[in-house]
Amino acid sequence: MNQKMNITSAKYLKDLEDENSIVKTVIDGETLFVPLDLENRHYAEIKRQVDAGELTIEDAD
Amino acid sequence: MSKAAELAALIGSQSSLSNRNLVINGDMAVAQRGTSATSQSGTDIRLLDMWQLVEGADAVFTIAQSSTAPDGFNNSLKIDTTTADSSLSTTQFASVKTRFEGLNLQQLQFGTSSAKPLTLSFWVRSNVTGTYSVMIALSDATNIYQSHTYAISSADTWEKKTITFIGDTTTAIPDDNTSGFLLDFCLGSGTAYTSGGATGSAWSSSATSYFGGHAVNIMASTSNEFLLTGVQLEIGEVATPFEHESYADNLKKCKRYFIKYINSSGAYAVGAIEGTTTAIFSFPAPDMRAAPTAAIDDLTIGGGIGSPPDVTAISSVTNTGHSLDCTLTVASGLTATNAARIRATGSDSLLTFDAEL
Numbered sequence: 001m002n003q004k005m006n007i008t009s010a011k012y013l014k015d016l017e018d019e020n021s022i023v024k025t026v027i028d029g030e031t032l033f034v035p036l037d038l039e040n041r042h043y044a045e046i047k048r049q050v051d052a053g054e055l056t057i058e059d060a061d
Numbered sequence: 062m063s064k065a066a067e068l069a070a071l072i073g074s075q076s077s078l079s080n081r082n083l084v085i086n087g088d089m090a091v092a093q094r095g096t097s098a099t100s101q102s103g104t105d106i107r108l109l110d111m112w113q114l115v116e117g118a119d120a121v122f123t124i125a126q127s128s129t130a131p132d133g134f135n136n137s138l139k140i141d142t143t144t145a146d147s148s149l150s151t152t153q154f155a156s157v158k159t160r161f162e163g164l165n166l167q168q169l170q171f172g173t174s175s176a177k178p179l180t181l182s183f184w185v186r187s188n189v190t191g192t193y194s195v196m197i198a199l200s201d202a203t204n205i206y207q208s209h210t211y212a213i214s215s216a217d218t219w220e221k222k223t224i225t226f227i228g229d230t231t232t233a234i235p236d237d238n239t240s241g242f243l244l245d246f247c248l249g250s251g252t253a254y255t256s257g258g259a260t261g262s263a264w265s266s267s268a269t270s271y272f273g274g275h276a277v278n279i280m281a282s283t284s285n286e287f288l289l290t291g292v293q294l295e296i297g298e299v300a301t302p303f304e305h306e307s308y309a310d311n312l313k314k315c316k317r318y319f320i321k322y323i324n325s326s327g328a329y330a331v332g333a334i335e336g337t338t339t340a341i342f343s344f345p346a347p348d349m350r351a352a353p354t355a356a357i358d359d360l361t362i363g364g365g366i367g368s369p370p371d372v373t374a375i376s377s378v379t380n381t382g383h384s385l386d387c388t389l390t391v392a393s394g395l396t397a398t399n400a401a402r403i404r405a406t407g408s409d410s411l412l413t414f415d416a417e418l
Contacts, residue, residue, distance in 0.1 A: 013375075016377070022374075035353070037351055039351035043354075
């Protein structure tokens, strides 16, 4: 019964191999750099909100 | 309890003589993020290591590591209501949680006929007397939990509580680094989670029993506070004395889940520059639970002379098991193949890695 995190932005960042590796996001007003790992609670919530159509992750520059 | 009785209880507790307490930072001694945070609301409030405050209502809290503590303890987790919510909707609630990795719970033998009972003991204090709820929820199952009530009888007085949970013979806890179960202390809840009453010594999937029987609301007034410490969860049906451990041992356990590199006059780490905007650093770290979320503030990369550029992003984090290998980004100004160091630039500088459950 956890309520969802308040995610106000999300954008991919690429690593040195030019692959998406991080989501730069703002959660509850704090800027965070979240690895693409479902065992990470922030990424799990990002993925849940994306799958639910509640959040879109911007492409990397 | 006499020393002889304590020893007898320990021997008969079905638990080991050390490492009995499944709770990490149960004495609230480790506070890497800081010792106080004001104006806290939302679903993922973190201050003391391993503890999460969930505010799922319209209240606002100050959360702190308090020096108000019962004999034998130096700290407690203190939650003060600073903006009240005296009329909770049916699904609003607030609670204090800690979670446990599945790989640390296999000795419980849940999911087998040999499932072990657990005994929770803790010290609690509040100005609000009445009936409270505490529960365990199996995180990997679908809404399987066991809730119990306890009473705070005297206002503003430390009281020690002991509650035994039966083992779950039907639901196994996965042997992995995800949350096996959580321990959840209710601060206030709408009737959607209380009206079914406590499950008592039974496992349930009925949402109305999640905080079953909880009857007070810490959020009802800005005069209200809730303090908690000495939390121990151990195998068996007997509560043994709290297992104190050294601060160093406690901190080491916490750093599997959260690491904060604090401001210092020296370098956080030394690394190598890959291009005009990127550098790689290997931060010494224990094996974190999972790839961690990073946060940065007021950091620069350079050789220690001139005007080093500010760090603007972390574009990769790899948990190697003995270090955190990161790619850091600046706007411009780096020279490839040079060595560099990452430094703090102000009193607010920070670098954190968060793999909490």
